[in-house]
Amino acid sequence: MIWHSIGRLEDGVMRHPVDGESWQKFDVDYPDFSSEPRNVCVGLAADGFNPFDNMCYLHSTWPIVLTTYNLPPWLCMKESSFMLALLIPSPKAPGMDIDVFLRPLVEELKFLWQSGIRIKDAATTTFFTMKAMLLSTINDFPARSSLSGWSGQGYRACPTCNEDTPSYRAVNKVVYIGHRRFLDADDPLRMSLKFNGQPETRPAPRHFTNEDIQEQLGRIILRKPGKHPNTLKENMDRQGFELNWSKRSIFFKLEYWSSLQLKHNIDLMHVEKNVGESLLGTSMMNDKSKDTSNAREDLKNLNIRRNQWLQKKGKKVVDNDTNIIGLKSHDYHILMQRLIPIGVRALLDKETSTPIVDLFMFFKKICSRTLKVEDTRKAKEDIIRILCKLELIYPLTFFNIMIHLVLHLPYEPNVGGSEYMRWMYPFERYMKKLKNYVRNKARPEGCIAEGYVAEEALTFCxxxxxxxxxxxxxxxxxxxxxxxxxxxxxx
Structure with missing residues (x-):
């Protein structure tokens, strides 16, 4: 439990969240907490799953799982380190009302931060007051929106870019293009007319500090939780000054939460899965393809890439029955890092295949268990150019919010530590285990709670x-x- 204090190597390599700027800044801001290495830092993961094998039955069960970050890297993401702190039963996902269910957990976290609990150290046979804090959350993008309060839809969907999110209204959806903004001001690529027929003169999106976020949250109009007939329209009509904020997250009730640099992680697992799915679908022109008639119409409206304008009507430019079904997140992880680069080089020309292969190599680098600060800085520069090159190849509808989030992945390891300590892979496997506890289909949450408690008791014994x-x-x-x-x- 004190590995984070005595086992860390200060060699510029990120292996653990303690190597990130967020943890180190927290130790400086709260010396009373950090002076006791046995105080616990935890991460919170929340996601929903259907407990039934038959997906025709719509039911969403939401476990809230905590993991202990005091432990060394080879134990943090083990199932033995996970704690099922909360189980939200509901036929439907809680959505933005998840704070109602989180209130008991937040009250316990407040008590553990302020008062702590007196326990015995088995190693030294002494008593001490143990305190705990929540370091960050790990979720897919929809769950992140529910926990943070920042909606992941619309023109300002990116929580990092905030109100400076580069977005554009396509024929029937909002797309996130214009990544030339992130280049240096004197970069020659900014002056190119191949993208939208105009040079890019806008500055890069601003970096929003914790003080800026608090100022934005102070302008939110308080609304009742839930979907009531009298308040439904009121909750949907968000004012312009509220930006994409739907609520003030319940985690701000924690004294230290507003000072954390990385509150909610961007889950690399789901980003990688969605990017791989879009690349495969568009390349093979199947049901997941982004290359539709509306996408070609966007190019015509912008008066760019005349050779790709739609010549005949139809839902798809090319009708192909080739489809890939049944692939999970782990499958896309293997495909993107091993198999797809080989096929891309063999089937596509060099100008098209190079940025795609570079994108796959970027994911491979970010997924490494050890990362250097220099590597993440180089990756941040590379991914901007990769996305700019992809904007010249793929239709505008290809660039959904998940493609844009790839841009921010190199930033988070410097702040939160190595990526494999902050993704959903181990928690998804753990939720599969919780799903296997279900025996009575009429009481799925009761089966999960009973199975978890029984296993915990036997393990403790x-x-x-x-x-x-x-x-x-x-x-x-x-x-x-x-x-x-x-x-x-x-x-």
């Missing part, structure tokens, strides 16, 4: 009896130890 000498055959000793454990558990 086995750990307690681990110190029994295996060579000792005296059954009375084992019985007495078991009775003592049962007495302690009741207390």
């Amino acid at each position: 086995s750990m307690y009896l681990r110190d029994v000498n295996r060579l000792e055959r005296n059954e009375d000793v084992v019985i007495e130890k078991t009775k003592f454990w049962m007495f302690e558990s009741k207390c």
Whole structure:
């Protein structure tokens, strides 16, 4: 539990959240908490899943899982380090009203931060007051919107770019193009007319500090939670000065939350999956393709790429039945880093294949278990040019918000530590385990809670009896130890 204090190597390599700027700044801002290395830093993961094998039954169960970041990297993301802190039962996803269910957990976190709890250190056989804090959350993008309060839809969908999100209204949707804004002011690519027929003179989006966010949150109009007939229209009509804020997150009730540099992580797993799905679908012209008649109409409206203008009517420019179904996030992770680059080089010309392969190599670098600060800075420069090159190849509708979020992935390891400590892969596998607890389809949440508690109790019992000498055959000793454990558990 004190590995983060005594096991960290200050060699400029990021292996753990303690190597990130957010944790280090927190230690400086709150020295009373950081002076006790046994105080606990936790991460929170929330996501919904259907507990039934038959997807025809619409039901969304939301477990809230905590993981302990005090532990070394090889233990943080193990199932043995996960705690099922909350289980939200509902036929539908809680959405923006998730704060109602999170209130008991937040109250416990406030108590653990302010007062703490007196416990015994088994290693030194001494008592101390242990406190805890929430370092960040790990979610897919829709769940991130529900927890943070920043809506991931519309012209300002990017939570990092905030009100400076580069967006454009296409024929039937909002797309996120104009990544030349992120280039240096004197970069020659800014003057190119191939993108939209105009040079790019806008400055890069601003960096919004915690003080800026607090000022924006102070302008939000307070609304009742839930979907009530009298307040539904009121909740939907967001004022312009509110930007994309739908609420003030309940996590701001935590004293330290507003000072954290990285509150909500962008989940690389879901970004990688959506990017891979869009690339495969558009390249193979299947049902997931972004190259539609409306996409070609956008090019005509902008008067660019005349050779790609639509010549005949139809839903798709090319009708192809080739489709890939049943691929999961893990499959796209393997495809993008190993198999697709080989096929892209073989089938596409160099001008088209080079930025695609560079994008896959970017994901491979970011997914590394060890990252250097220099590598992330170089990756940030590379990904801007990669997205600019892709804007010259793919239709505008290809650039949804998930494509844009790739731009911010190199920034987060410097602040939050290595990426593999902040993605959803281990939590998705853990939710599969929770799903296997369901035996009674009428009470899925009850089955999950019962299975979790039973396994926790058996694990605790086995750990307690681990110190029994295996060579000792005296059954009375084992019985007495078991009775003592049962007495302690009741207390």
